Amino acid sequence: MRIEINEAVQFLRSHDDYLILMHASPDGDTLGCGFALCGALQRMGKRARAVCPDQIPHRFDYMREGITEQEFEEKTIVAVDVADTKLLGDMKALGDKTSLCIDHHVSNTEYAEMLLLRENYAAAAELMYEVLLALGTDIDRTIANCLYTGIATDTGCFKFSNTKPQTHIYAAKLMECGADIAPINYAMFELKTQGRIKLEQEVLRNMKYFGDGHVAVISVMLDTLAKITDIDSDDVGAMAAIPRQIEGVDIGISIKEKKPGVFKASLRSSERIDVSVIAQQFGGGGHARASGCSFECSYEETEKRIVAACCEALKQAGII
Amino acid sequence: MRIEINEAVQFLRSHDDYLILMHASPDGDTLGCGFALCGALQRMGKRARAVCPDQIPHRFDYMREGITEQEFEEKTIVAVDVADTKLLGDMKALGDKTSLCIDHHVSNTEYAEMLLLRENYAAAAELMYEVLLALGTDIDRTIANCLYTGIATDTGCFKFSNTKPQTHIYAAKLMECGADIAPINYAMFELKTQGRIKLEQEVLRNMKYFGDGHVAVISVMLDTLAKITDIDSDDVGAMAAIPRQIEGVDIGISIKEKKPGVFKASLRSSERIDVSVIAQQFGGGGHARASGCSFECSYEETEKRIVAACCEALKQAGII
Numbered sequence: 218m219r220i221e222i223n224e225a226v227q228f229l230r231s232h233d234d235y236l237i238l239m240h241a242s243p244d245g246d247t248l249g250c251g252f253a254l255c256g257a258l259q260r261m262g263k264r265a266r267a268v269c270p271d272q273i274p275h276r277f278d279y280m281r282e283g284i285t286e287q288e289f290e291e292k293t294i295v296a297v298d299v300a301d302t303k304l305l306g307d308m309k310a311l312g313d314k315t316s317l318c319i320d321h322h323v324s325n326t327e328y329a330e331m332l333l334l335r336e337n338y339a340a341a342a343e344l345m346y347e348v349l350l351a352l353g354t355d356i357d358r359t360i361a362n363c364l365y366t367g368i369a370t371d372t373g374c375f376k377f378s379n380t381k382p383q384t385h386i387y388a389a390k391l392m393e394c395g396a397d398i399a400p401i402n403y404a405m406f407e408l409k410t411q412g413r414i415k416l417e418q419e420v421l422r423n424m425k426y427f428g429d430g431h432v433a434v435i436s437v438m439l440d441t442l443a444k445i446t447d448i449d450s451d452d453v454g455a456m457a458a459i460p461r462q463i464e465g466v467d468i469g470i471s472i473k474e475k476k477p478g479v480f481k482a483s484l485r486s487s488e489r490i491d492v493s494v495i496a497q498q499f500g501g502g503g504h505a506r507a508s509g510c511s512f513e514c515s516y517e518e519t520e521k522r523i524v525a526a527c528c529e530a531l532k533q534a535g536i537i
Numbered sequence: 538m539r540i541e542i543n544e545a546v547q548f549l550r551s552h553d554d555y556l557i558l559m560h561a562s563p564d565g566d567t568l569g570c571g572f573a574l575c576g577a578l579q580r581m582g583k584r585a586r587a588v589c590p591d592q593i594p595h596r597f598d599y600m601r602e603g604i605t606e607q608e609f610e611e612k613t614i615v616a617v618d619v620a621d622t623k624l625l626g627d628m629k630a631l632g633d634k635t636s637l638c639i640d641h642h643v644s645n646t647e648y649a650e651m652l653l654l655r656e657n658y659a660a661a662a663e664l665m666y667e668v669l670l671a672l673g674t675d676i677d678r679t680i681a682n683c684l685y686t687g688i689a690t691d692t693g694c695f696k697f698s699n700t701k702p703q704t705h706i707y708a709a710k711l712m713e714c715g716a717d718i719a720p721i722n723y724a725m726f727e728l729k730t731q732g733r734i735k736l737e738q739e740v741l742r743n744m745k746y747f748g749d750g751h752v753a754v755i756s757v758m759l760d761t762l763a764k765i766t767d768i769d770s771d772d773v774g775a776m777a778a779i780p781r782q783i784e785g786v787d788i789g790i791s792i793k794e795k796k797p798g799v800f801k802a803s804l805r806s807s808e809r810i811d812v813s814v815i816a817q818q819f820g821g822g823g824h825a826r827a828s829g830c831s832f833e834c835s836y837e838e839t840e841k842r843i844v845a846a847c848c849e850a851l852k853q854a855g856i857i
Contacts, residue, residue, distance in 0.1 A: 375695045375708070376726060378719035385709035388695070389702035399698035399808065406696055407782045414741060414783060421738050430731075464730045 218331050220317075225333045226351045228317055229258065229295075235265035236291035238315065240299045241306035243269045245277070245370030245405060250297035250319065250345045252280040253363035257354040264289040270306030274451060276404045280366065283359030293317075298341035298367075300325045319344060339379040342367025343387050358395030365396035366405065374406050412448030413455065416441070420456055420471075428468075428528045428537050433460035434520060437473040457507075461485035467536060468492060468527045472519055480512045480519040484527075489534055495526050538651050540637075545653045546671045548637055549578065549615075555585035556611035558635065560619045561626035562770060563589045565597070565690030565725060570617035570639065570665045572600040573683035577674040584609040590626030594771045596724045600686065603679030613637075618661035618687075620645045639664060644822050659699035662687025663707050678715030685716035686725065694726055698808065698826065732768030733775065736761070740776050740791075748788075748848045748857050753780035754840060757793040777827075781805035787856060788812060788847045792839055800832045800839040804847070809854055815846050 220228075235258055239251040251267035258265040264287045294315045299305060300322035302312025318329035321344055323336040335344045342364045349356060349364075356364070368388055372380045375388070392398060409417075420435040427434065437456055442448065453473065461469030469485040482499075484492035486506050493508040499522070501510025512519040531537045540548075555578055559571040571587035578585040584607045614635045619625060620642035622632025638649035641664055643656040655664045662684045669676060669684075676684070688708055692700045695708070712718060729737075740755040747754065757776055762768065773793065781789025789805040802819075804812035804827070811825040819842070821830025832839040851857045 369695075373722075376719070376722040380712075380718060382709035382712045385695075385705040385712070389705035389709075392700075392702045392705070398700060399696070402693075402696040403807075407778075408784055409782050410784045414744075418738060418741050421734060424734075462727050462729050463734060464728055 219327075220331045220333055222333065222347055222351050224331070225317060225319065225348055228331065229348075229352060230261075232293040232316075233263045234289050234292035235263065236294050236311070237265060237267040238294060238296040238299055238305060238308060238311060239267060239269040240304040241270045243271060243273055243277075244298075246340045246342055246367040247298035248273060248277050248280055249340075249342045249363040249365075249367030249370075252284060253342070253345055253349065253360045253367075254295065254297060254319075256283040256357075256360050256363070257349050257352060259283075259285055259287070260354055260357075261352070266291070268308070270308045274449070276408070277366075279401075280359075280363045282362075283357065295319070296329060297345065298322075302326070302328050319348060337381075339377075339381060339384050340368045340371035342371070343384065346387055346391070356391070356394040358397070361391040361394035361396035362401060365391040365398060366401055369398075369402060370405055374402060410447050410449075410452060412445045413452040415445050416448060416452060416456065417459070419445075420459065424460065426466075427524050428531050430465045431467045431531050431536055432470065432524060432527050433463055433466045433468075434470045434472065434524065435460050436516065436520075437471065438516070439474045439477070457483040457485060461487070467531060468495075470523055470527065472516065472523070474516065475511075478513060478515070480514075480516060481509060482512065482519065482523045483507075483509045484523075489536060490527075490530055492530075495523075495530055498526055499523070539647075540651045540653055542653065542667055542671050544651070545637060545639065545668055548651065549668075549672060550581075552613040552636075553583045554609050554612035555583065556614050556631070557585060557587040558614060558616040558619055558625060558628060558631060559587060559589040560624040561590045562774065563591060563593055563597075564618075566660045566662055566687040567618035568593060568597050568600055569660075569662045569683040569685075569687030569690075572604060573662070573665055573669065573680045573687075574615065574617060574639075576603040576677075576680050576683070577669050577672060579603075579605055579607070580674055580677075581672070586611070588628070590628045591770070594769055596728070596771070597686075599721075600679075600683045602682075603677065615639070616649060617665065618642075622646070622648050639668065643824075657701075659697075659701060659704050660688045660691035662691070663704065666707050666711070676711070676714045678717070681711040681714035681716040682721060685711040685718060686721055689718075689722060690725055694722060699824075730767050730769070730772060732765045733772035735765050736768060736772060736776065737779070739765075740779065744780065746786075747844050748851050750785045751787045751851050751856055752790065752844060752847050753783055753786045753788075754790045754792065754844060755780050756836065756840075757791065758836070759794045759797070777803035777805060781807070787851060788815075790843055790847065792836065792843070794836065795831070798833060798835070800834075800836060801829060802832065802839065802843045803827075803829045804843075809856060810847075810850055812847075812850075815843075815850055818846055819843070 239247040255267040315329040321338040457471040486492040496508035496510040499510035559567040575587040616638040635649040641658040777791040806812040813828040816828035816830040819830035
């Protein structure tokens with residue numbers, strides 16, 4: 218059932234003993250919403266804990282500052298920024314017991330009893346800010362840091378087209394509540410481990426161009442990763458953005474060796490090409506500008522097949 | 538003489554035949570202010586042209602969309618985002634004839650007859666937005682694009698500590714005036730030339746660490762640049778941000794060879810260090826988190842002197 222903010226507020230006020238679910242492979246938005254709501258409920262005198270099926274990277278540690286570890290038996294389940302119970306990993310079973318979901322994904326499967334959805338919002342944290350304002354909780358520095366992080370990370374720090382005037386207005390208000398933006402943005406967008414710098418050098422050194430420079434391919438091989446210490450999955454995932462950032466490139470391909478003989482190709486594209494169509498040809502999928510698919514063959518064969526499909530798409534689009 | 542906005546507006550209304558000076562090595566802020574003011578004055582029925590001592594990179598071409606090339610003899614000189622006549626390159630002589638300077642640099646030398654300064658603003662474009670509002674000119678899409686670019690580029694797309702609530706509020710207002718943020722931000726922050734990619738690889742390969750890893754130094758030498766085609770001054774300037782992005786680094790130093798025996802050191806720092814103080818020791822200046830200074834000696838001597846000063850600052854701050 219779709220509900221509005223006042224109904225969500227009424228629900229949150231009249232229940233207790235909250236379990237707040239955040240999605241697997243957690244990002245700044247699900248964590249920001251989860252910890253902000255958890256902190257707000259605790260400040261209202263309620264018991265609450267926020268949980269995630271996957272480990273939370275250390276760069277998000279500051280979000281827990283205002284949270285108290287409480288002993289209680291959970292009675293009320295709320296999911297934040299979780300579009301589908303499939304995104305709950307090994308907590309999937311809890312998804313079907315969710316009373317309230319607060320989300321901004323158009324793809325939300327309406328699995329929760331009550332759904333508060335704003336599909337035109339850049340971040341679920343924008344909606345959570347509205348919920349907390351309506352709840353009347355004090356948005357202190359810690360909560361402001363959580364919500365600001367959600368907004369900043371889901372918009373590429375206000376760079377992407379999902380950023381709206383409202384996004385900036387809420388960022389301004391959260392700064393006035395004490396959000397400490399410079400260290401947050403440094404940790405989210407600038408900081409690179411020495412391992413990541415080494416990996417970037419390695420992948421750039423082996424980058425190849427195809428289709429008159431409209432396609433760029435990088436590869437992340439297991440033997441390369443084995444040579445680099447001080448690297449995490451975030452660092453590896455960040456490589457996917459690199460080839461598409463190069464001038465003239467319409468399709469950026471990052472081929473990652475998952476295990477010997479198994480490769481994952483991540484595709485990123487300009488507005489001239491829909492890469493979800495290309496990924497679908499190989500049983501994959503995703504968004505028009507970011508998609509992926511898997512191959513079980515040699516690296517050479519993987520590269521040959523995905524590059525051929527991309528060049529064909531460029532031809533059909535009249536680009537080459 | 539320091540003046541306020543109403544006086545600047547009165548001046549701009551009562552004069553004509555404007556030459557607008559933008560600083561050498563132009564960035565998004567000086568260009569955004571220059572072309573926004575030029576467009577606004579032209580829409581008021583006045584004659585105006587905005588000039589820059591250096592070539593303007595093509596990625597800023599969209600800023601000229603609203604500008605008409607006019608034939609006239611310049612009578613009134615206005616400088617925007619120009620802190621010092623030294624920053625006017627071979628137009629330096631015009632600096633002393635400047636009637637009005639609109640700027641946000643605390644280091645402004647007050648060379649102009651009248652100075653409108655907001656040293657606490659992140660971008661001169663924020664001040665220019667206030668001036669154009671007070672002038673009553675229509676902030677159309679082209680002017681909004683110019684001013685948004687100035688604000689976005691001077692704040693690292695709202696990432697840096699100079700970003701204030703006002704910065705976000707003005708960004709929201711400029712979006713409502715039609716600023717087309719996604720392509721601007723892609724061109725400013727994501728797009729890289731193939732030459733830039735090659736240069737990044739080269740500087741990363743030679744990066745050095747000092748002060749227990751709290752200082753990282755890269756160098757951009759003329760013989761390296763000579764080997765790379767497809768590169769512009771922007772690409773070279775962008776290198777300055779790289780060393781400070783590495784985990785654990787408090788001071789990032791980029792040393793650029795301007796000509797044989799002449800080097801420019803660009804400093805970037807964490808909140809723990811004020812690099813403007815370090816730059817001043819060598820006759821340079823700038824902001825607390827980003828400053829620069831020049832050396833006339835060998836590369837080795839340049840590196841030795843600037844690294845020693847940085848390590849001393851780290852010691853005084855109790856970091857090493």
